[in-house]
Amino acid sequence: MSRTIAVTGATGFIGAMLVEHLLAAGWNVRALVRPRSAHRMTEKPGLEAVTGSLQDGESLQRLVQGAAAVVHCAGAVRGATAADFNAVNVEGLERLVGAVLALSPRPRFLLLSSLAARSPELSHYASSKRQGELALAAMAEDMEWIALRPPAVYGPGDREMLPLLQLMGRGIAPVLGEAHARVSLLYVEDLCAAVLGWLNAGSCRSGEYELNDTQTGGYSWDEIIAKVSALRARRIIRLPLPVVLLKSIALMNVAVARVIGYAPMLTPGKVRELRHPDWVADNSALTAAIGWQPEFSLEQGLWRTMGWGEPGSAAIER
Numbered sequence: 048m049s050r051t052i053a054v055t056g057a058t059g060f061i062g063a064m065l066v067e068h069l070l071a072a073g074w075n076v077r078a079l080v081r082p083r084s085a086h087r088m089t090e091k092p093g094l095e096a097v098t099g100s101l102q103d104g105e106s107l108q109r110l111v112q113g114a115a116a117v118v119h120c121a122g123a124v125r126g127a128t129a130a131d132f133n134a135v136n137v138e139g140l141e142r143l144v145g146a147v148l149a150l151s152p153r154p155r156f157l158l159l160s161s162l163a164a165r166s167p168e169l170s171h172y173a174s175s176k177r178q179g180e181l182a183l184a185a186m187a188e189d190m191e192w193i194a195l196r197p198p199a200v201y202g203p204g205d206r207e208m209l210p211l212l213q214l215m216g217r218g219i220a221p222v223l224g225e226a227h228a229r230v231s232l233l234y235v236e237d238l239c240a241a242v243l244g245w246l247n248a249g250s251c252r253s254g255e256y257e258l259n260d261t262q263t264g265g266y267s268w269d270e271i272i273a274k275v276s277a278l279r280a281r282r283i284i285r286l287p288l289p290v291v292l293l294k295s296i297a298l299m300n301v302a303v304a305r306v307i308g309y310a311p312m313l314t315p316g317k318v319r320e321l322r323h324p325d326w327v328a329d330n331s332a333l334t335a336a337i338g339w340q341p342e343f344s345l346e347q348g349l350w351r352t353m354g355w356g357e358p359g360s361a362a363i364e365r
């Protein structure tokens with residue numbers, strides 16, 4: 048059997064960590080790299096780069112040829128319009144699946160979707176992730192596939208959740224959600240372990256699977272602040288951000304992005320995501336399917352990422 052895994056998004060936060068874990072586990076990795084990516088991939092034994100993109104069908108054929116599995120981590124996470132997200136998260140995915148379907152035998156397919164796909168009405172991003180899942184299911188024929196739905200993922204190199212946690216560590220906690228809102232979190236190495244678990248499981252029922260860390264039921268913002276406060280042994284000032292202010296900043300950001308021509312992160316859709324009361328994920332279906340379980344609590348993930356707190360668990364010391 049082939050030991051090659053085709054990976055997209057390998058220059059991104061999650062994909063880069065995943066490549067490290069795949070190589071360490073003895074897989075060969077063939078990674079799609081855009082010619083103008085701001086992030087370079089270091090040459091390593093077992094790692095092969097294919098220059099191309101999700102818009103370039105020929106590069107996708109070279110990427111998936113002879114692979115045992117395709118792990119699709121590339122995604123648009125910033126943008127202003129539905130078209131910004133759909134071009135990558137739907138049309139790019141369809142192109143990649145098309146390249147896989149042309150093969151015989153067909154590699155297994157893992158899509159890194161998002162918990163946001165559960166509430167597609169909230170934002171263009173969430174809608175594109177759900178449409179991607181539906182397109183995959185509709186196209187798959189006899190190809191085995193799963194879509195992983197992580198909640199907010201954090202770890203080294205993360206540009207979304209980590210800056211917020213770092214600010215909390217310095218004593219200021221912007222409170223973005225409602226007091227009763229709950230969110231699940233996931234440390235990036237637990238996500239990589241889930242992908243490896245799926246590869247090793249050999250076969251798994253096709254479908255969508257949620258993931259979360261060791262804290263069943265997620266966290267309130269106050270609980271996250273309290274944990275960071277305990278780890279840093281310092282008082283943290285809560286800074287509730289009124290929704291009107293957040294929405295105004297988001298509208299301004301989109302307008303400026305249109306003029307200057309960048310892909311904005313904070314948009315009205317992102318504000319709706321941030322204000323959503325229920326981002327609690329449930330691991331149980333994935334655990335039953337492949338035996339994966341998270342190892343890292345928030346304290347352990349933050350120790351691993353930023354050196355806060357004390358090691359003190361087998362998961363950290365392994």
Ligand SMILES: NC(=O)c1ccc[n+]([C@@H]2O[C@H](COP(=O)([O-])OP(=O)(O)OC[C@H]3O[C@@H](n4cnc5c(N)ncnc54)[C@H](OP(=O)(O)O)[C@@H]3O)[C@@H](O)[C@H]2O)c1
Pocket residue numbers: 055056057058059060061062079080081083084085086099100101102120121122123124135139159160161162196197198199200201207
């Ligand atoms: N981070 C989270 O908290 C989180 C949570 C749930 C789900 N997810 C999902 O996980 C995936 C990875 O997220 P991330 O946080 O690692 O994002 P990221 O750091 O922004 O990385 C995105 C990756 O996708 C690549 N990419 C974007 N457009 C592409 C295109 N048209 N063709 C080929 N490659 C393209 C980027 O390549 P360049 O280097 O060339 O830009 C980069 O490698 C996304 O699908 C996201 O929806 C993330």
